[in-house]
Amino acid sequence: MKIAVCVKQVPDATVHKRLDPSTHRLDRSGEGALNPTDLNAVEEALRLRDAHGGEVAILSLGPERAMDSLRKALAMGADRAVLVSDAAAAGSDLVATSHALATALGREEPDLVLFGQQSSDADGAVLWAAVADRLRRPMVSQVAELTIEGGTLTGKRQTEFGYDVISAPLPAVVAVSDAINEPRYPSLKGIMGAKSKPQETVSLADAGIEADRVGEAGSKTTVRAVAPPPAKSDQVKLEDDGSAAEKIVEYLAEKRLI
Amino acid sequence: MDFALTNEQREIQALAREFAESEIAPHAGDWDREHRFPREVFAKLGELGLMGVCVPEELAGAGADFVSYVLVLEELSRADAGVGVTVAVHTSAATLPIVTFGTEEQKQLFVPPLARGEVLGAFALTEPGSGSDAGSLRTTAVREGDGWRISGTKQWCTNGSHASTFVVFARTDPGTEGARGVSAFLLDADHVEVTREEEKLGLHSSSTADLRLDGALVPFDRLLHEERKGFAVAMATLDGGRIGIAAQAVGIAQAALDTASAYAVEREQFGSRIADFQAIRFKLADMATEIAAARQLTLRAAWLKQAGLPHGAEGAMAKLFASRVAVRTSQEAIQVLGGYGYTREFPAERFYRDAKITEIYEGTSEIQRIVIARQLLRGL
Numbered sequence: 306m307k308i309a310v311c312v313k314q315v316p317d318a319t320v321h322k323r324l325d326p327s328t329h330r331l332d333r334s335g336e337g338a339l340n341p342t343d344l345n346a347v348e349e350a351l352r353l354r355d356a357h358g359g360e361v362a363i364l365s366l367g368p369e370r371a372m373d374s375l376r377k378a379l380a381m382g383a384d385r386a387v388l389v390s391d392a393a394a395a396g397s398d399l400v401a402t403s404h405a406l407a408t409a410l411g412r413e414e415p416d417l418v419l420f421g422q423q424s425s426d427a428d429g430a431v432l433w434a435a436v437a438d439r440l441r442r443p444m445v446s447q448v449a450e451l452t453i454e455g456g457t458l459t460g461k462r463q464t465e466f467g468y469d470v471i472s473a474p475l476p477a478v479v480a481v482s483d484a485i486n487e488p489r490y491p492s493l494k495g496i497m498g499a500k501s502k503p504q505e506t507v508s509l510a511d512a513g514i515e516a517d518r519v520g521e522a523g524s525k526t527t528v529r530a531v532a533p534p535p536a537k538s539d540q541v542k543l544e545d546d547g548s549a550a551e552k553i554v555e556y557l558a559e560k561r562l563i
Numbered sequence: 564m565d566f567a568l569t570n571e572q573r574e575i576q577a578l579a580r581e582f583a584e585s586e587i588a589p590h591a592g593d594w595d596r597e598h599r600f601p602r603e604v605f606a607k608l609g610e611l612g613l614m615g616v617c618v619p620e621e622l623a624g625a626g627a628d629f630v631s632y633v634l635v636l637e638e639l640s641r642a643d644a645g646v647g648v649t650v651a652v653h654t655s656a657a658t659l660p661i662v663t664f665g666t667e668e669q670k671q672l673f674v675p676p677l678a679r680g681e682v683l684g685a686f687a688l689t690e691p692g693s694g695s696d697a698g699s700l701r702t703t704a705v706r707e708g709d710g711w712r713i714s715g716t717k718q719w720c721t722n723g724s725h726a727s728t729f730v731v732f733a734r735t736d737p738g739t740e741g742a743r744g745v746s747a748f749l750l751d752a753d754h755v756e757v758t759r760e761e762e763k764l765g766l767h768s769s770s771t772a773d774l775r776l777d778g779a780l781v782p783f784d785r786l787l788h789e790e791r792k793g794f795a796v797a798m799a800t801l802d803g804g805r806i807g808i809a810a811q812a813v814g815i816a817q818a819a820l821d822t823a824s825a826y827a828v829e830r831e832q833f834g835s836r837i838a839d840f841q842a843i844r845f846k847l848a849d850m851a852t853e854i855a856a857a858r859q860l861t862l863r864a865a866w867l868k869q870a871g872l873p874h875g876a877e878g879a880m881a882k883l884f885a886s887r888v889a890v891r892t893s894q895e896a897i898q899v900l901g902g903y904g905y906t907r908e909f910p911a912e913r914f915y916r917d918a919k920i921t922e923i924y925e926g927t928s929e930i931q932r933i934v935i936a937r938q939l940l941r942g943l
Contacts, residue, residue, distance in 0.1 A: 380574060490581065491611075492612050493578070493612030493616060493625035494612055494625060496571060496574045497571060497625065500571065
């Protein structure tokens with residue numbers, strides 16, 4: 306079975322995130338890391354590969370330095386990494402990114418495409434749906450348990466009220482939640498072995514992606530202005546002298562919340 | 564000149580940091596209070612390759628360089644200095660001397676289980692009457708039949724209660740006083756009797772034991788390196804080991820700064836964050852500067868060792884400086900936290916208790932100065 310995992314390099318959790326006021330884009334100059342739920346997707350891919358055989362390819366669209374984060378997936382055990390990187394792709398929104406990934410996936414022809422549920426920077430949680438739509442593949446999201454039997458996947462999907470169990474024929478697209486597994490640590494052997502695994506950085510042209518359908522040219526959204534969130538107003542700070550609970554109840558009652 | 568870590572070094576550092584932050588730091592306070600040796604952590608570290616970072620791959624190590632090893636020690640010590648010293652002694656005081664001085668048979672027999680973290684290693688040099696003057700040790704090894712009969716007592720043996728392989732130093736030549744009559748041996752746990760676990764000021768998650776060697780008989784092939792060359796083994800081991808302790812000190816200092824900074828932006832007095840007072844800002848700035856200097860000295864010494872260049876004095880400088888920084892920084896962290904810093908509710912007092920030993924073991928600060936001065940004045 307051939308599994309492709311689509312991942313994203315995001316600012317490391319310890320980096321203070323800021324929007325660049327001139328480009329309106331997220332400042333990505335600080336330390337980068339693999340998006341947290343993508344680690345769950347990689348882990349799930351590795352488990353499926355180990356159970357069913359095949360290979361795990363990591364795919365990403367991003368700046369050249371994103372390969373540093375893709376290498377973590379290789380250190381965990383993935384077989385190879387492909388990074389589509391091109392100055393013309395900078396500023397791609399969801400629509401443009403989904404075009405780039407779908408085109409690149411079209412060439413890979415995987416049986417299963419895995420995504421993390423959402424990225425920790427943009428938090429869109431829809432990219433997988435757009436990619437599945439472009440590929441005309443069935444899609445299951447928010448998956449907390451995944452099994453594959455024959456040519457069919459079964460995903461236990463977390464919802465607000467419980468679980469949906471959804472089956473779909475392969476090839477398909479699945480977005481996993483962080484409840485699906487505990488991602489492994491890469492071992493030192495894995496880290497040192499990752500160096501010699503195939504790591505391809507390809508341009509838009511190499512990947513067969515039309516330049517005018519990605520980047521700002523291919524994006525359907527425009528960021529008109531960015532501003533810091535308004536300061537939180539109406540804050541009350543309580544020092545607990547034993548009456549805090551009472552004061553909280555009073556406050557909520559006053560706001561007609563209880 | 565290049566100060567950048569390689570990709571591989573950064574990734575190994577990131578792994579150690581991630582593991583330490585999730586699996587060690589959350590428990591360090593409890594282990595300290597309960598004086599608990601977290602054996603299970605070393606098994607996990609072993610699975611990841613962190614119990615044999617700079618041990619060659621053909622001996623089941625990870626085959627990374629000494630700089631990577633030092634980066635790992637800093638991260639582990641930042642989470643728990645007791646875990647840091649356990650790994651440091653296991654790796655550079657027990658495993659590496661076998662890698663460096665062992666016969667092919669000794670390497671194949673002892674190193675792989677150590678490098679995989681299946682068993683722990685210890686180093687037994689110090690005795691009740693011989694500390695800084697290590698050459699005066701009185702444990703004896705006497706030829707008898709097919710081997711050596713070893714008798715004596717050892718003190719403050721890190722990992723002593725949990726180790727399976729011990730590098731033990733004994734006098735094989737009773738006629739020669741001082742360092743030249745000493746040889747090194749590889750002993751099993753069966754050969755040594757743990758007589759007592761030490762009560763310490765800090766490092767409560769690590770084991771420090773007194774040992775008795777009650778006429779243990781070991782075959783000739785347990786001699787490490789040549790007869791009467793034991794002191795060369797000890798000194799080479801300590802030259803490298805000091806760099807590891809310097810890294811431990813940097814880790815403790817960094818943890819102290821992290822705690823002080825986090826507290827300073829939370830704590831409000833006189834209507835503003837104490838981080839906005841210059842008195843606190845200057846403390847934090849000094850701490851950060853000293854830590855950066857200590858880290859650079861440590862990494863330089865590690866780089867020299869990796870490059871096969873002389874590193875005795877540089878390692879001593881790193882340890883001398885970094886240990887001082889660890890003590891000063893943890894002391895200042897307590898000051899930033901004020902009354903809270905003096906309580907067990909916050910980890911600053913643990914860092915302070917853990918820091919002090921770095922000025923003492925693997926050669927006291929005074930011994931480091933002797934090493935540095937000897938190098939400095941050589942040939943003048």
